[in-house]
Amino acid sequence: MSLWVDHYRPRSLDELHYHKHLSSRLRSLAASGDFPHMLFYGPPGAGKKTRISCTLKELFGPGVDKLKVDQRVFLTQSKRKIEVNIVQSNFHLEITPSEAGNYDRTVIQELLKEIAQTQQVDLSAKQRFKVVVINEADSLSRDAQAALRRTMEKYMTNMRIILCANSTSRLIAPIKSRCLLIRVAAPDPDEMRGVLGYVAKSVGFDLPPDPADKIIEDSNGNMRKAILVLEALKMQSPDLTGNITIAKPDWETYCHKVADLIVQEQTPARVMEVRTKFYELLSHCIPPTVILKTVAERVVERVDESLKADIMHWAAFYEVRMRLGNKKIFHLEAWVVKVMSLYKQFFYGIDLTDFD
Amino acid sequence: MSFFQVPSGKPAQKHAVDPALQPWVEKYRPKTIDDVSSQEHTMAVLRKTLTSTNLPHMLFYGPPGTGKTSTILALSRQLFGPDNFRNRVLELNASDERGIKVVREKIKNFARQTPRAQAVGSDGKTYPCPPYKIIILDEADSMTQDAQGALRRIMETYARITRFCLVCNYVTRIIEPLASRCSKFRFTPLDTSSAGSRLSMIATAEHVQIDPLVLDALIGTSGGDLRRAITYLQSASRLAASTNPPTPITPSDIQEIAGVVPDAVIASLAKTLGIDVATAMDVDDKPTSGSNFEKIQKAVKHLIREGYSASQTLSQLHDLVVLHPTLTARQKSRCALVFAEADKALCDGADEELWILEVALRIHKAIS
Numbered sequence: 001m002s003l004w005v006d007h008y009r010p011r012s013l014d015e016l017h018y019h020k021h022l023s024s025r026l027r028s029l030a031a032s033g034d035f036p037h038m039l040f041y042g043p044p045g046a047g048k049k050t051r052i053s054c055t056l057k058e059l060f061g062p063g064v065d066k067l068k069v070d071q072r073v074f075l076t077q078s079k080r081k082i083e084v085n086i087v088q089s090n091f092h093l094e095i096t097p098s099e100a101g102n103y104d105r106t107v108i109q110e111l112l113k114e115i116a117q118t119q120q121v122d123l124s125a126k127q128r129f130k131v132v133v134i135n136e137a138d139s140l141s142r143d144a145q146a147a148l149r150r151t152m153e154k155y156m157t158n159m160r161i162i163l164c165a166n167s168t169s170r171l172i173a174p175i176k177s178r179c180l181l182i183r184v185a186a187p188d189p190d191e192m193r194g195v196l197g198y199v200a201k202s203v204g205f206d207l208p209p210d211p212a213d214k215i216i217e218d219s220n221g222n223m224r225k226a227i228l229v230l231e232a233l234k235m236q237s238p239d240l241t242g243n244i245t246i247a248k249p250d251w252e253t254y255c256h257k258v259a260d261l262i263v264q265e266q267t268p269a270r271v272m273e274v275r276t277k278f279y280e281l282l283s284h285c286i287p288p289t290v291i292l293k294t295v296a297e298r299v300v301e302r303v304d305e306s307l308k309a310d311i312m313h314w315a316a317f318y319e320v321r322m323r324l325g326n327k328k329i330f331h332l333e334a335w336v337v338k339v340m341s342l343y344k345q346f347f348y349g350i351d352l353t354d355f356d
Numbered sequence: 357m358s359f360f361q362v363p364s365g366k367p368a369q370k371h372a373v374d375p376a377l378q379p380w381v382e383k384y385r386p387k388t389i390d391d392v393s394s395q396e397h398t399m400a401v402l403r404k405t406l407t408s409t410n411l412p413h414m415l416f417y418g419p420p421g422t423g424k425t426s427t428i429l430a431l432s433r434q435l436f437g438p439d440n441f442r443n444r445v446l447e448l449n450a451s452d453e454r455g456i457k458v459v460r461e462k463i464k465n466f467a468r469q470t471p472r473a474q475a476v477g478s479d480g481k482t483y484p485c486p487p488y489k490i491i492i493l494d495e496a497d498s499m500t501q502d503a504q505g506a507l508r509r510i511m512e513t514y515a516r517i518t519r520f521c522l523v524c525n526y527v528t529r530i531i532e533p534l535a536s537r538c539s540k541f542r543f544t545p546l547d548t549s550s551a552g553s554r555l556s557m558i559a560t561a562e563h564v565q566i567d568p569l570v571l572d573a574l575i576g577t578s579g580g581d582l583r584r585a586i587t588y589l590q591s592a593s594r595l596a597a598s599t600n601p602p603t604p605i606t607p608s609d610i611q612e613i614a615g616v617v618p619d620a621v622i623a624s625l626a627k628t629l630g631i632d633v634a635t636a637m638d639v640d641d642k643p644t645s646g647s648n649f650e651k652i653q654k655a656v657k658h659l660i661r662e663g664y665s666a667s668q669t670l671s672q673l674h675d676l677v678v679l680h681p682t683l684t685a686r687q688k689s690r691c692a693l694v695f696a697e698a699d700k701a702l703c704d705g706a707d708e709e710l711w712i713l714e715v716a717l718r719i720h721k722a723i724s
Contacts, residue, residue, distance in 0.1 A: 025595055036379075036591055041615075042663035077455065146498045150449040156379055168615060168665040169702050174420055177584035180591045181615040186661040221661045289707050296710075300649070308649040309717040316714035320706040 004231045005224055008199050013054045016047070017198065018191035019184065026051065026182075030058040035127070037152055039137070039163045039176065042184035045222030048164050051184060052133060055162075060091040060126055074110055076103050086111075092131040098139045105144040112148070116155030129160050137163035138170040145172045152178050186221030189213075199227055205234075211244055218246045251286045252294060259298035266340035271333065278332050288328040292319055292335065299339060307346055314338045380590045381583050384558050386430045392423050393582065394550040398541045402431055409435075409486035413511060413520045415535060417527040418543030421581030424523045425494055427543075432490050437483035444471060444485075449494035459506040463491060467514040489518050496522040497529035504531045511537050545580025555585055564593045566605055573607035577614040588613050617664045622672050628655040629720045632682060652720060656713045666708035670698055670715065683723065690722035 010016045013023045029035060040048045056064045070086045082103050087094040095111065097104040112132065120128050134140070140148075152161060152175075161179075168176060187195070193212055200207035211233060219226035229246055237244055258277050261270060281291050296315040300308045314335055322331040386392045389402055405411045416424040429447075436444045446466045448458075471489050493499070511520055511534070522538060524530060546554075552571055559566045566574075566589070578585035591613050592605045611618065628651055659669065677683065677691045698715045702708065 029594060032594055032597070034594060036594065041665065043661055046663065077457075143498070146495060150494065153379065153382060156382070167663075167708055169667040169708060170705065176615065177421065177578075177581060177587055181613060183612070183615065183663050185663045293707065293710060300653075305649060309721060312710070312713055312717055316701070316706070316710040319710050320701045320704055323705050 003228070004199055004203065005227045008202055008227070009050055010054060011057065013051075013058050016051065016054060017195045018187045019047075019051075022051070022182065022184070023054075026055045027058055029180075030055055035059065035129070035160055036180040037161045037163075037178055038182055039165065039168065039171070039179035040182045040184055041165045041168050043186050043221060044166060045219075045224040045226075046184045046186045047223060048184045049135075051182075052162055052164060056092055056131060056133075059131070060089075064089045064091050066090070072111075074100070074103070074107050076106050082107065091125075091127070092133060094133040094135065096135040097144060098136050102141065104141055105147050108140075108144045109147050109151075112151050112155075112159070112161075116151060116159045119158055129158055131160050131162055133162045133164065135164050136166075138165040138167055140171075142172065145175055149174050149178070187223055188221075189216050192216045192219070192221075192223065192226055195223060196226060196230055199230065203234075214244070214246060251281060251284065251291075254281060255291060255294040256298050259295045259302070262295070262299055262336060262339060263302050263343070266344050271337060271340070274336050275329070275333055278329055282328060288322055288332060289319060292322070292332060296335075303343065304346065307342060310342055311339055314342075379587070380558060380562070381586050384561075384586065386423070386426050388434055389427060389430045392427050392430065393554045394546045395423060395427070395543055398427070398543065401541070402427070406431075406434060406484065409484045411486070411488070411490075411519045413515075413522075413538040415522045415524070415527070415530065415538035415540045416543060417524050417530075417540065419545055419581065420525060421578070421583035421585075422543040422545060423582065424543050425492075428490075428492055428521045428523060432492070435484055435486060435490075437481065437485065440483070440485060444489045445492065446489070447492045447494060455500065456503045456506050459503045459510070463507070464510055466491060467510055467518040470517055487517065490521060491518060492521045492523065494523045495525075497524035497526045501531060504534055508533050508537070546582050547580075548575055551575050551578075551580070551582055551585060554582060555589060558586060558589065559593075562593065564589070564597075564605070569607050570605050570610060573610040577610060577616055584614075615665060615668060617669050617672055621659070621662070621664070622669070622676060625655055625659065625669075625716070626673065626676055628652055629716055630723050631677065631680065631719075648720070649717075652716050653713060656709065656716055659712065660709050666712055667699070667702055669712065670695060670702070673715070673719075677719070687723055691719050694718045694722070 013027050016023045040052060042048055053064070067087055067089050070088060072084055072086055074082050074084060076082060080103070082100050084095065084097075084099050084107055093115070095107070097107055100107045115130055115132060120130070148161070163171075163175075163179060165171065168181070193216060196212050196215065197207055207230075215226050215229050215233070219229060233244060233246065254277065258274055258281075261274055261277070264270075278291065282288065292315055296311060300311055303311065318331045318335040318338075321334075322328055325331060389399055389406075392399060414428070416428065418424060432445045433441060446463070448463070466489065469489070471487060496504075507520070520538070522530060522534070527535065527540070552575060555571060555574060556566070570592075574585045574588055578588065588610055592609050595609065595613075596603050596605045608618075674692075674695045677695075678688060680688070683691075694715050698711050701711050
């Protein structure tokens with residue numbers, strides 16, 4: 001038995017529940033025979049991948065569902081071997097270039113050229129081209145993106161590229177100008193309610209409005225999360241009545257604890273305490289940016305209005321440094337100390353600016 | 357025997373490229389240098405070389421979509437004609453491997469061959485076909501320093517029989533010794549009228565109805581990049597034609613395709629930040645300071661949920677602030693400072709939500 005998220009994932013463009021306008025666009029594009037390169041972007045859990053797979057199905061028919069996973073080995077210039085998993089059907093293939101790390105350029109060049117230079121021999125095939133889906137396109141390195149530029153134009157007859165990204169900020173302009181941009185916004189609460197209701201009905205129970213609202217509020221526009229939470233709740237209390245609480249993930253409660261520690265007391269001893277907690281979080285592979293954001297948001301909730309802007313400012317400031325730097329914990333700690341000093345300054349009216 | 361015979365009845369319908377499916381950017385690439393829109397100065401110089409058949413090494417630079425690659429391709433096609441084009445011109449771009457090894461082997465080998473002249477093409481036309489070959493290095497700014505260094509001597513040694521044409525966006529990324537060996541041509545962003553005439557030419561050729569408003573939207577969103585404008589036009593016409601019944605293209609279609617954040621969204625964000633937007637002149641009652649932070653945070657969260665890209669939002673917000681009629685110079689400069697910092701941070705890969713929030717908060721502070 002698969003998870004509800006996968007089981008009730010829409011398989012064709014007609015089954016999609018929201019953004020009907022987008023669906024009809026995609027359908028007409030797929031029918032026109034003149035399919036452009038595309039770039040899907042939007043927040044996580046908005047349904048980008050679902051829409052891509054539906055579009056592929058519309059393009060090529062049910063054959064795209066027959067997937068196989070291939071492991072390919074690429075040889076870099078320095079004779080290093082990189083293994084990359086490629087999911088493919090007869091008509092399309094999917095890669096996640098971030099698997100290749102720094103060598104994504106080699107993978108992109110080799111793979112795309114290989115596909116681009118082979119033609120569809122089956123004359124009865126629905127489309128002449130193959131589609132390459134590139135996941136997490138915003139994590140492609142600049143070199144790899146530059147390598148895409150000319151390939152996208154030159155081999156248009158044999159290949160179309162569908163990029164999937166969270167944001168277009170990290171893509172270079174030449175790529176953006178070659179693609180049809182498709183924004184997939186997160187569903188609004190009403191749309192989410194509809195989808196949750198549909199899932200519940202398909203499983204065979206009625207979803208009372210109260211827990212539905214709770215789930216929607218908790219998932220913050222992330223459809224995948226909402227359905228997962230729904231399934232978890234159903235497992236916990238089959239009738240979904242009474243006082244149900246959505247269990248927050250461990251790391252989130254832990255982050256909140258850290259935030260509380262910071263607000264309660266501002267001493268060097270406390271910094272040490274917070275540090276051990278940060279180490280704990282980091283060693284559980286929680287991305288440092290997520291830690292910083294969650295803690296900052298919680299701290300902001302609990303302090304005076306005049307401090308809020310400053311705290312967010314320093315969070316943003318140290319987040320960039322964290323990206324540029326190497327050792328994440330330094331920057332997390334620096335932010336904590338900064339926040340503590342701000343807090344003390346505010347509370348006791350002591351001027352600590354000399355310690356910056 | 358008969359196994360190898362081609363069934364004569366069937367036309368060779370295989371793998372011919374249907375011109376209808378070609379991207380318009382390729383389809384309407386200028387065939388001769390006279391077709392190239394704008395860039396009069398460069399074209400005047402190049403036209404001379406067509407008659408005198410002498411060519412210096414060249415360095416084309418300028419923003420994307422101004423016709424650099426098109427120009428050199430058109431020029432070499434006019435010089436050599438379709439027959440000789442293949443063995444006289446080597447085009448390398450960033451999607452080809454272009455490390456120092458390639459420079460040493462492929463480019464050197466090509467540069468070293470002596471060309472054979474054959475002035476009359478198979479189509480009966482006479483081409484100047486000068487006694488040299490052209491090597492086009494497209495997107496040369498993504499070549500490594502070492503590879504560029506290796507080119508230096510090659511360029512001089514084979515100058516008699518080979519001309520180089522470097523094409524790049526940023527002239528500063530080309531090492532000085534290479535730049536000094538070339539005559540530089542700067543390509544400027546297209547002005548509105550020439551971009552407009554080219555676009556309407558394509559639209560008529562493709563039987564697409566566009567009204568002046570759409571044309572303005574195209575030119576406005578593409579910012580002088582003709583390739584982008586043409587791609588948008590093609591995408592929009594595809595979308596418009598494929599709906600049933602076909603609908604005319606509207607400016608808002610173009611904005612959606614271009615990934616531009618709608619003006620209304622930006623305006624409401626600006627209003628939350630305390631900037632008076634021209635459309636809503638009613639200065640609402642002073643919001644209590646207690647809820648300001650939450651209000652801004654909520655607005656930013658909403659923006660992120662809608663999936664708009666941070667850099668696009670920033671640049672549009674920037675336009676709104678900088679061109680704002682009533683803000684003082686001091687306020688504007690404070691805001692400009694914030695935008696600059698945020699842009700750098702986003703380039704470094706910072707978290708989008710945090711930085712939009714940061715920008716929003718600081719603008720709010722700068723303005724109030």
